[in-house]
Amino acid sequence: MIGKLLRADFLKIKRKGLWFLSFLGPFGVIALQMVNYGVRKDYLLNQSDDDWGYFLEYVHSFTPLALVLGIAILTSFMASIENETNAWKQLISLPVSKMSVYLSKFMVLGSLLFVSSLLLGVFSLGYGILLNLGDQIPYLELLKYSFYPYLAALPILALQLWIASVSQNQGIPITTGVLGVIFAYSAFILPDWMIWKWPSLMNEWDEPLINVMLGIGVGTLLYIVGMLDFTRRDVK
Amino acid sequence: MVSILQSEWFKFRHSKIMFIILTVPIIGIFLGFTSRFSNEDFEINEWYLSLLSMNLTYALLFLPLITGVLASAICRYEHQAGGWKQLLALPVTRGRVFIAKYVLLIVLVLVMQVLFFVAVYIVGMIKGFTDPFPMVIVWKSLVGGWVATLPLIALQLWMSILFKSFAAPFAINVILTLPTILVVNSERFSSFYPWAQPFLMMYIGGETGDTFYVPWVQLLTVVGGSFILFFVGGYLYFQRKAV
Amino acid sequence: MEYVVQTTNLSKRFGKESAVIGLDMKIRKGEIYGFLGPNGAGKTTTIRMLLGLMKASSGTIQIFEKDLNKEKINILKRVGSLVENPSYYPHLTAYENLEALRKILGVPKTRIHEVLEIVRLTEVANKKVKGFSLGMKQRLGIAASLLNSPELLILDEPTNGLDPSGIIEIRNLIKQLPAETGMTILISSHLLTEIDQMATTVGIVTKGKMIYQDSIESLRMYAQQKVLLKVSDSEQAWRSLLGNGIKADWEDGIILLSEHSDGKVAKAIHTLVHEGYSIYRVEEEKRSLEDIFLQMTTREKVI
Numbered sequence: 001m002i003g004k005l006l007r008a009d010f011l012k013i014k015r016k017g018l019w020f021l022s023f024l025g026p027f028g029v030i031a032l033q034m035v036n037y038g039v040r041k042d043y044l045l046n047q048s049d050d051d052w053g054y055f056l057e058y059v060h061s062f063t064p065l066a067l068v069l070g071i072a073i074l075t076s077f078m079a080s081i082e083n084e085t086n087a088w089k090q091l092i093s094l095p096v097s098k099m100s101v102y103l104s105k106f107m108v109l110g111s112l113l114f115v116s117s118l119l120l121g122v123f124s125l126g127y128g129i130l131l132n133l134g135d136q137i138p139y140l141e142l143l144k145y146s147f148y149p150y151l152a153a154l155p156i157l158a159l160q161l162w163i164a165s166v167s168q169n170q171g172i173p174i175t176t177g178v179l180g181v182i183f184a185y186s187a188f189i190l191p192d193w194m195i196w197k198w199p200s201l202m203n204e205w206d207e208p209l210i211n212v213m214l215g216i217g218v219g220t221l222l223y224i225v226g227m228l229d230f231t232r233r234d235v236k
Numbered sequence: 237m238v239s240i241l242q243s244e245w246f247k248f249r250h251s252k253i254m255f256i257i258l259t260v261p262i263i264g265i266f267l268g269f270t271s272r273f274s275n276e277d278f279e280i281n282e283w284y285l286s287l288l289s290m291n292l293t294y295a296l297l298f299l300p301l302i303t304g305v306l307a308s309a310i311c312r313y314e315h316q317a318g319g320w321k322q323l324l325a326l327p328v329t330r331g332r333v334f335i336a337k338y339v340l341l342i343v344l345v346l347v348m349q350v351l352f353f354v355a356v357y358i359v360g361m362i363k364g365f366t367d368p369f370p371m372v373i374v375w376k377s378l379v380g381g382w383v384a385t386l387p388l389i390a391l392q393l394w395m396s397i398l399f400k401s402f403a404a405p406f407a408i409n410v411i412l413t414l415p416t417i418l419v420v421n422s423e424r425f426s427s428f429y430p431w432a433q434p435f436l437m438m439y440i441g442g443e444t445g446d447t448f449y450v451p452w453v454q455l456l457t458v459v460g461g462s463f464i465l466f467f468v469g470g471y472l473y474f475q476r477k478a479v
Numbered sequence: 480m481e482y483v484v485q486t487t488n489l490s491k492r493f494g495k496e497s498a499v500i501g502l503d504m505k506i507r508k509g510e511i512y513g514f515l516g517p518n519g520a521g522k523t524t525t526i527r528m529l530l531g532l533m534k535a536s537s538g539t540i541q542i543f544e545k546d547l548n549k550e551k552i553n554i555l556k557r558v559g560s561l562v563e564n565p566s567y568y569p570h571l572t573a574y575e576n577l578e579a580l581r582k583i584l585g586v587p588k589t590r591i592h593e594v595l596e597i598v599r600l601t602e603v604a605n606k607k608v609k610g611f612s613l614g615m616k617q618r619l620g621i622a623a624s625l626l627n628s629p630e631l632l633i634l635d636e637p638t639n640g641l642d643p644s645g646i647i648e649i650r651n652l653i654k655q656l657p658a659e660t661g662m663t664i665l666i667s668s669h670l671l672t673e674i675d676q677m678a679t680t681v682g683i684v685t686k687g688k689m690i691y692q693d694s695i696e697s698l699r700m701y702a703q704q705k706v707l708l709k710v711s712d713s714e715q716a717w718r719s720l721l722g723n724g725i726k727a728d729w730e731d732g733i734i735l736l737s738e739h740s741d742g743k744v745a746k747a748i749h750t751l752v753h754e755g756y757s758i759y760r761v762e763e764e765k766r767s768l769e770d771i772f773l774q775m776t777t778r779e780k781v782i
Contacts, residue, residue, distance in 0.1 A: 008582040015570045021407060028411065032418050039422065062414070069410045076403040084400065087566035090623065093530040094583050095555035170402035171309045175256055177406075178301045182263055185293055189270040234533035 001096055005104035012081055013108065018074060022112045025070045026120035029062045030127050037131055051133040056145045059124055063145070064199035067153045068184045070116065071160050072177025074109055079164035079173070088235050098231040106161055106223060113150055113157065121146030144208065152198035152211040154219025156180060159195070162226025166233060240328055240336040244310070248340060253309040256302065260348045263298055264290065264355025268363075281367040283360060287377065287440050290356055295381055295438040296416055300388055300431055303345055304409035307392035308402045310337060315400045320479040334393075334474045338467070341389050342382075349378045373440050380437030380448040383455070387430050387463035394470030397477065427454050430462040481544065483508050483631055483663045484529065489538035491524050491687075498524040500687040501538070506665060506680070509657050513678025513695070514667040517776055521687040522667040523563055526635050529665075530560055542631065559629030561637055565620030569609040573600055573619055576608055577626060584627045594622040597652065613640035621649065632656065632664045638673060646673075653677055671772045685776040698771070706744050708734040708751070709760040716756045723750050739763070 013019070036058065037044055048054040082088045091101060121142055128137070160180075164173040183196035190197040192204055198215050201208035267290040314320045324330060353374050360369070395405035416431045426432040427450070437448050437455075448455060484506040491499040499521040506512045516522050527533040529540060531551045540547040542554045567576050577591045595601045598618040603611070608619065617640050624632060634653070638646045654677055656662045668674050674681060674695075681698050683691040691698070709732075710716045717729040725747050728735040736747055744761070751758060 004583045004585060008579045011575060011579045011582065012568055012571065014575070017404075024411070028414065032415055035415075036418055062417070065414060065417075069414070073403050073407045073410065076406070077401065080401040080403060081568060084569065085564070085566045087568060089527070089530075089532055089562050090560075090566035090580070091583075092532055093555060093558070093560045093562070094580065095552045095558075095627075096583055097552060169252065169309075169312065171253060171256060171305055171312065174305050174308070174402050174406050175259060175302070178298065178305060179259060179263065181301070182266070182293060182298050185297055186267070186270055235527070 002100050002104055002107070005096060005100055006107060009104050009108045013078070016077060016081065018077055018112060019115075021070065021073060021077075022116045023119060025066045025116045026123050029059060029066050029120060030123040032062055033059055034127060037127075041131070051131075052128060052136070052138050053141065055128055055131065055133055056124065056138075056141055059120075060145050060149070060201070063120065063149045064153070064184045064187065065181055067113075067149055067199050068156060068180045068196065069177060071109075071113065071153060071157050072174055072180065074112055075157070075160040075164040076170050076173050076177075078105055078109060078161075079167070080170055083168070083170070086236065092235045099227055102161075102165065102227045102230045105165065106158070106227075109157060109161060113153075117146050117150040148201055148208050148212050149199040151219075152201060152208075152215035154215045155195040155198070155222050158219050158222035158226055162222070162229065165226075165230055168236070237332055237336070240332050241339060244336045244340045247313060248310060248344075251309070251313055253306070256306055256309060257344065257348055257351070259302065260351045261355040261358075263294065264352045265359055267293055268356060268359025271359075281370060282363075282365045283356075283367055283370050284373075284440065286360060286363075286365070287356060287370075287373070290359075291377060291381075291438045291440065292435070294352060295435040296420065297413065299345075299348075299381060299385060299434050300413045300416070301406075301409060302348070303341070303385055303389050304392040304396075304406055305402070306344060307341055307389060308396040308405050310340060311393070311396040312402070318479075320477075324479055330475050330477075331471065334397075334471050338390065338393055341393060342386060345385055345389060346382050349382050353378055376448055377438045377440055380450075381434050383448070384433035384437040384459055387459055387466050388434070390463060390466035390470055394466060394473055397470065397474055428458055430458060433459050481508055482506060482541070483510075483543060484512075484665065485541045485544075486525075486529075487539045487541075489525065489528065489540060490536050491521075491528060491533065492536045497687055499528070502684070502687070502689050503692075504682055504689065505692065506663060508663055509661055510680045511653065511657060511664045511666065511678045513674030513681045514665060514684065515671060515674050515681055515772070516667075516669065516684035518669050520669075520685045520776070522669075522684060523635055524687075525684070526560075526562060526633055526665070526667060529633060530558070530562065531555065532562070556627065557630045558633060559624035559627055559631070560633040560635075561617075561620040561624045562633075562635045564639075565616045565623075567608045567616060567619060570607065572605050572607055573611075573622075574604040576619065577623060580623055580626055586627055590626060590628070594625045597625060598622040599648075614642055614645045617641055618645070618649075621652075628660070630662060632662055634664065634666045636667055636669070638668070650677055671769055683772065683775055690775055705764045706736040706739045707760070707762040707764055708736065708747070708758065709762075710734060710751060711757040711759070716751055716754075719754050719756075720747060720750060725750065735764075 033055070044054070045051055082091060092098060124146065125137070125142055160173055160177065163176055164170065167173055180196050183190060183194060184199060187197045187200035187202055195218065198211040201211050203210050268286065271286055271289045314323060323333060357369065392405060392409060395408055399405050412431050416429065416435065419429045419432050420426045420435055426436060436450050439449055482505050484504060486502055486504045489499060489502040490497065502525060504525070514522055524533065528535050529542065531547060543557060545554055547554055568579065571579065573595065574591060577594065581588065581591055592601070595604050598621050600615065600618055600622060603615065608616065611619065617637065621634070621637060624634065638649055641649060653664060653666065657664060666674070666677065678695050681691065681693065681695050682689055713732045713734055714729060717727055717734050720727045720734065725743070726737050727747070728737065736744060748758065748761065
């Protein structure tokens with residue numbers, strides 16, 4: 001059943017620019033570094049012996065912000081496709097469970113963001129090579145900086161999807177996204193329990209993997225809570 | 237004109253978008269309590285440091301983003317169930333409707349500016365600041381941030397009229413706002429980038445010789461120029477929009 | 480008796496307000512059930528509950544003799560629906576809209592062309608729905624509801640927004656379906672004439688309560704009401720009818736016979752002629768179904 005729903009959902013996001021935005025996110029993050037390194041490459045390369053590491057740190061300073069805002073935008077788009085002509089009622093009166101409808105939406109968003117993360121890795125690698133940052137390409141670090149933030153951001157995705165799918169007014173999830181990005185921007189002073197801190201991969205133990213684990217765990221939990229609330233509600 | 241404004245205000249009051257405005261003091265208080273500078277090492281007015289750090293995030297990200305949400309919110313009830321056609325079938329000109337929406341927005345943003353500085357003051361009081369509240373600086377920063385946002389609001393209104401969904405104009409807003417974080421590091425680029433102007437005009441560490449922390453020339457050309465571009469663009473688009 | 484739809488004591492409350500109160504709906508196989516009531520009577524709320532879009536506050540729903548709460552998905556596989564305004568994805572074409580639904584329903588692709596043909600949208604199949612007229616969108620909604628060849632078709636105000644030729648077309652389509660496919664149809668409307676021309680059974684709801692549920696013929700029986708007699712010396716004539724055991728009313732110089740079978744009318748006339756009254760006119764007062772509907776829904780009780 002979920003396979004059918006996924007195919008239908010991927011058809012519905014056609015021409016809505018969601019794929020384009022999934023590309024634009026990582027491209028924008030790297031483009032900012034293109035400008036940054038383009039303007040003051042020599043200065044930046046002098047800052048550290050580990051040029052790759054320094055470059056990835058810079059890339060990563062924008063990743064959480066792009067991720068938080070990207071999630072808010074994609075989830076809201078996803079919900080507004082059904083909200084626009086109240087197609088929820090048509091969708092829910094098909095022989096599918098509400099749980100699988102919700103799961104399908106989550107999986108489509110998860111796939112889009114996965115593609116974004118993958119592209120982020122590819123773009124980082126490409127621009128890094130272009131910058132001549134050295135032959136010692138830290139593939140493992142590259143993978144970590146591309147996918148850890150994504151996994152650590154799963155609770156934000158679950159929360160935004162929940163809010164977007166139960167809100168008639170998409171101003172509510174978008175406003176939540178704005179608050180989220182302010183939190184993400186202030187990550188280094190946020191307490192460790194705030195989900196918006198996690199994509200920054202910072203914590204008091206300095207162990208990014210904790211954020212990833214928390215992301216997956218709490219993300220699953222928030223997903224379930226959101227899904228249960230979604231199934232409980234009447235469809236207008 | 238007055239009646240259109242009254243009608244706009246009425247519609248706004250009865251929509252549940254007050255909550256967007258209420259995020260301003262929340263963020264203000266959050267930023268105040270997570271203020272990054274400690275003033276123990278400095279011999280300057282405690283308020284300055286508080287303002288410096290709070291204004292940074294507020295003007296850099298929050299203000300440009302939230303005004304976009306607000307612009308979409310006041311267009312939402314027109315996009316729903318054919319509000320535009322009903323509104324424009326009334327004996328009003330499209331130009332006046334556009335101006336009324338814009339005026340409502342800039343008044344709301346002014347209210348947000350005031351609320352933000354009220355939050356700054358409250359945080360200072362709670363923290364027990366004893367230095368005199370720098371009224372002149374706050375006043376300049378409040379008005380300066382507001383003026384610098386005027387062109388952004390014009391573009392946001394344009395985009396909100398163009399797109400039905402919240403997500404599309406917001407995406408555009410994000411794409412234009414995020415680079416500011418990088419742009420403000422460069423004095424050369426930041427003076428030309430409209431999205432950097434709210435930050436520059438609220439950055440109390442800026443050139444104190446200038447009335448609004450930026451040169452008048454910059455204010456007139458960058459802020460004024462982008463305002464004319466976006467406002468006229470939106471105005472003309474709305475004239476031709478098929479509803 | 481096998482009921483395709485059977486609700487028992489179905490109720491729905493929104494906060495303090497009751498939208499549907501103790502509704503017992505019974506629909507037999509192959510019927511076209513006209514669900515009639517003024518706007519805001521609770522028709523759409525009932526339909527939403529039948530489709531599992533809303534949970535009932537109390538009462539049970541059985542469709543195909545299965546409990547909706549327990550076997551929702553199995554039931555919905557055999558149901559097609561169009562609720563209120565048609566839902567569609569404006570950025571997709573008519574074909575793609577149906578394709579998005581078809582993927583979930585798992586019916587063959589040829590079915591898309593079939594339903595497009597049925598509602599005569601084949602020519603615009605590859606145009607975006609954004610530019611469709613209201614009637615075209617409505618027809619697309621009906622096409623969507625037919626996609627899974629349902630055994631039960633639920634249409635909420637399906638002729639809303641259609642032009643007269645569109646209405647006739649949809650009406651003919653709806654009439655054909657049970658005959659051709661054995662489909663059972665629940666169709667709601669606030670217009671009695673609409674229902675009168677299609678339905679075999681009628682349920683009338685007002686203020687959340689079912690006030691009438693029977694065949695359309697029984698409803699029509701109410702339409703032939705009284706036989707009016709205009710006679711000389713009417714009050715006296717009336718008394719003599721009563722004296723002869725014939726039920727009648729007297730109003731403004733006119734005698735109204737409440738029993739109006741041919742025999743009873745003949746007997747009354749015979750009696751009057753026999754007693755020497757002159758009979759000027761014998762008329763049948765036909766009340767329109769509209770009158771009955773209006774009277775039912777405003778008085779809120781069964782006649």
